[in-house]
Amino acid sequence: MGIVAAVAATGLTLFVAACGKAPDTNTPGGTSSAAPKYTACMVTDQGGLDDKSFNASAWKGMEAARDDAGTNVEIRNVPSTTQNDYEPNLTTFVNQNCDFILAVGGLMGDAVTKVAKANPTKQFAIVDANPNVPNVFPMQFDTAQAAFLAGYLAAGYSKSGKVGTYGGLKIPPVTIFMDGFADGVAYYNTQKSKSVQVLGWNKATQSGLFSNDFASAPKGKQLSDTLFAQGADVIMPVAGGTGQGTTQDAAAGKFTSIWVDVDGCVSTQYCAGLLTTVVKNIPDAVRDAVLRGAKKQSLAATEGTIGTLANNGVSIAPYHDFDGKIDAGLKAEVEQLKADIISGKVKVTSAASPIK
Secondary structure, three states, rough: OOOOOOOOOOOOOOOOOOOOOOOOOOOOOOOOOOOOOOOEEOOOOOOOOOOOOOOHHHHHHHHHEEEEEEOOOEEEOOOOOOHHHHHHHHHHHHHOOOEEEEEEEHHHHHHHHHHHHHHHOOOEEEOOOOOOOOEEEEEEEEEHHHHHHHHHHHHHHHHOEEEEEEEEEHHHHHHHHHHHHHHHHHHHHHOOOOOOEEEEEEOOOEOOOOOOOOOOHHHHHHHHHHHHOOOOOEEEEEEEHHHHHHHHHHOOOEEEEEEEEEEHHHHHOHHEEEEEEEEHHHHHHHHHHHHHHHOOOOOHHHHHHEEOOOOOEEEEEOOOHHHHOOOHHHHHHHHHHHHHHHHHHOOOOOOOOOOO
């Protein structure tokens, strides 16, 4: 879906090639000419490189690895328009003899498994999945923890007593956000003896609203309009670029929104409507994985990473324009809740959590 280095909406240099064509390359910057070249190649999920979300975050990590002064990393990318593009795109990079092949998004799990098993000497990595294949390095995030904080915050900020959420697809990297958000609202209700409602998701039945798309702002607008009509005044889309249909209306003052993956006040132009962002620190995870490979350190599947509140792998972003609008007491409660989750005093659970 499926938190962090800042991603500038207009600052990304995009190197996008049509599927079936050789991907463009991004030559190293600030690297040591003495180090052997290490080619890191990334296949995007649907939504494109500039989705202001997980694809853009992963590419930011690739750029950071390229710019590391101690290595000689060359980076490439190729976009996926549909799920049918995953396997041929991954195979293209195998044939180009890339040293490191990154798949972005849990939807790519099956394709990565197939291609990685067919090429056991190649190093693969994936964001938001763990295929349990020896040569696939997994990077996962327990975003339920950070979404729990966002749910508590949303419940405390809501004036209507109703908040909402919707997803792009009903897959674990998406529903984990929605689970955490719903539980954060429920925890607020328990602590405050309130009855704030969550629209768009029922954790118990695992049912709710989905756009079935990660790149359609009009669909996002339609779903958030539905939630708004039902009374929601804080809405969290977990749908990549589709969510921009929601944040645009939020910036116009229709309601308040919560972004996901990368700080929306940095990655989008809709900061005016964003209460906060549930962040996945994808850039650091990707950068570190590429640099480990470039330095010939192990990237075994069993050594994969899981981002949590404790290791700053997930978080909520600064409040930006809303900093002065949120009650100081509520902000303090969110900080204490973060500490309580890290200590284990408050348990955050989700069937989609990578922590078993």
